[in-house]
Amino acid sequence: MNLTQLTAVEIGKKIKTKEIGVVEATEAYISRIEKLDKDYNCFVTVDKEGALKQAEEVQKLIDAGKLTSPLAGVPVAIKDNMCIDGMLTTCSSKILNNFVPTYTATAVEKLQSAGAVIIGKTNMDEFAMGSTTETSYYGETKNPWDVTRVPGGSSGGSAAAVAAEEVPYALGSDTGGSIRQPASFCGVTGIKPTYGRVSRYGLIAYGSSLDQIGPLAKDVTDCAAILEEISSHDKKDSTSAERSDNDFTSALKDDVKGMKIGIPRDYFLKGIDSEVKDKVLAAAKTLEEKGAIVEEFDLNMVEYAIPAYYIIASAEASSNLERFDGVKYGYRTETFTDLHNMYKKTRSEGFGAEVKRRIMLGSFVLSSGYYDAYYVKALKAKALIKQEFDKAFEKYDVILGPVAPTTALKLGESLSDPIKMYLGDIYTVSVNLAGIPGISLPCGYDKNGLPVGLQLLGQTFDEKKIIRAAYAFECTKSYRRPDALTERGL
């Protein structure tokens, strides 16, 4: 078996037993990126030189017994909205086309100190706004299952890179589904942790009260190991939580006997593709057969999730993105008449259409006279959605449902109708509003051979429960590579 077909934890083991070297692993992935990425465009930046240098250093530390993490020596790609000292960080936007931070995101720093080798930065929807990775200034990423289709988004580059085996795992960020939905479209596994589980320091903010960094990898085991590594209480992030239950790999048990699983009836009523519905319900059946207690229930407030999400996320984004003004860093327009004109031209030229749309929407809902009617009301809806989940988690350990109403869409299909694109977030955004954890993993394939995603949700800080349920389900089947790779002999 080819080295690049292994999971992150498998590679880590082989590095530990000296079956493979860190440089060897790094080179294997870099040559694969050089070969494949022109087709998929998963990366904005590939740091070949830096990665090889890191690989040598990490190998020395492993040899000296100083690195013991299961991920020591394993290459990783980072979504391009996380700052890395000395590495171009663009958020897939023109406005940050020359931005090189002098500091590193805490989550990335955690991986670095565990001995991860950073290979590069992955493509995304501009400032994480979008569900297709088509809003990137640096070109769309294509789905390795079918290059005429989107990989999902906004962490599309990270998900596609894992699916194409250009990297064993990647970090993404999830504000309204941006890890889970591309994981689903690309047939890989991703976790959106509880808000506060992973430090946001160094993550370029989209919707600060909703953003979380999380892993994308081939399986649940990898995701648990990665999450264990990146979770931390960070003095640099006031919203990060102090927890003593970050040992997620301890939850990798093939045992769901007696676990109570709830299925929201509303999730399957309308707008959902029948094949997606069948595969997700079949997954529920599988878990039931393994001893879980599965029942349907009514989850209220579902219809308010999308409007509440787009109001809150856009409001925060409109403020978060004010700092991109051409004064201090990033793109500045070439000619201007005065300060105001410089701001206007820089931002008009530097931001893409979807970003501008959300800045306008966000500015509107915060403006005087509309603040109470929109923003305050959305916050109330957010609180009520959380209450609904709290009620459900009094009865159930885990909530099971789809990740997205469909499998991967055709390129260009969504951009013409943003509302339609927004509606595709129906199953994911409420999770961010409630701040709870969610995992997305493949549960089957449609008639076009595209992966279908299964989503499992847990109560705040109950990551272990969803990891256990996901692991138990995963044990019933084996990882399936994109058929296109196999067909092309890649």
Place this chain on the structure above:
Amino acid sequence: MSKVYETVIGLEVHVELATKTKIFCGCSTEFGGAPNTHTCPVCTGMPGSLPVLNKAVVEKAVAVGLATNCNITRNCKFDRKNYFYPDNPQNYQISQLYYPICRDGYVEIEVEGKKKKVRIHEIHMEEDAGKLVHEERSDSSLVDFNRSGVPLIEIVSEPDMRSAEEVIAYLDKLRLIIQYLGASDCKLNEGSMRADVNLSVREVGSEEFGTRTETKNLNSFKAIARAIENERERQIDLLESGEKVVQETRRWDDNKEYSYPMRSKEDAQDYRYFPDPDLVPVIISEEWIEKIKNSQPELRDEKIIRYKEEYDIPEYDIMIITASKKMADIFEEAISLGAAPKKVSNWLMGETMRLMKETDTEADNLKFSAENLAKLIKLIEDKAINGTVAKEVFEKVFAEDINPEKYVDDNGLRTVNDEGALRETIQKIIDANPKSVEDIRNGKQKAIGFLVGQTMKEMKGKADPSEVNRIIKEILG
């Protein structure tokens, strides 16, 4: 008959808090420093950076709130005030709108013997902006972010003041409270205290407020008084000529003694305030408030009462000395070093005040140490120097904070206490001035003064004049 108008004034006072580090990062708040050396990703608004609240800022804000009789908001929050300007690195300022840390307080002021309460609407915490430096040569502006993120509190009063005198009394009261708390040095000329004046006029007896203006850029108490008079006149003139006062922000030019409009209400910005999602609510517990209360230093009013009890000095002196924290500190420290309160008070009220006037120095900016004042007083008490020499030495202490003992020795100013030597000199003077001796013997006592003066001159001032006087009288029988 012309109408009689009343001025209605409310103040917004910004005070820079004297914390070691900035409000949301660990950078130094020190004034000066090469541009952009006290900066980090947080206070320069770099993408991905996050603010973390400095607890010392909360403690100082609570202390000011308690000392101004405010209610402390137990669950206060920060909001973002959005506006674009290059000195504002994030293009939003982290401030407090919805849940400010203190509310509904007051301070008592006294003007011409009349006491009055000025109510405080709220006190909120916020971050300061950076500074723009315009470079003429290249016709460009540069930004220095050293000040960006320095903690501020804004104290918003109710429109309770009616005259410039009341405004000055209110500001003085705030300044003293805050200085005594050690929360800020409150220097208007250095910008660590800034006051914006909201002013309107109305006919005496009217219940309704007139249209108000806000005047900014007031850098001294004098400028504030002048700006108030000027704005009052301007508004009355407008009303008298049948025009309307426009609600606007005006900038005061103290050199021209004139204000001009900066922006009117029409182009007022919509700041789109909303709760900052990067910061968690600040929960202020009863225990925390108690702790802050207990660590609160003695305030002026308490000091005045204690001085009256402990020291036998006139009330007038007490009022002057405590009118500046700096002077009160010098006073108490000199006493603790062994100087008699009465003597210290005399030096502060006399020579210190004289030199302050002469050199146009504010009490807050006094440079000399209590230690050197105490040493000087000791030298006089030990009769090591006489009064004239002492004044001369004090001028040096006042200006350069020199060590008076060393200075007296270095310059040979010590009083000659050797009576033999003194008698010798006096005899010489008597011999050289037979005319004066004769005058004295004829009952012209004034002539003794002349002989004392001549002796002092001969001794280069290093004698005790009363001693000289005694010896002359003794020799001349």
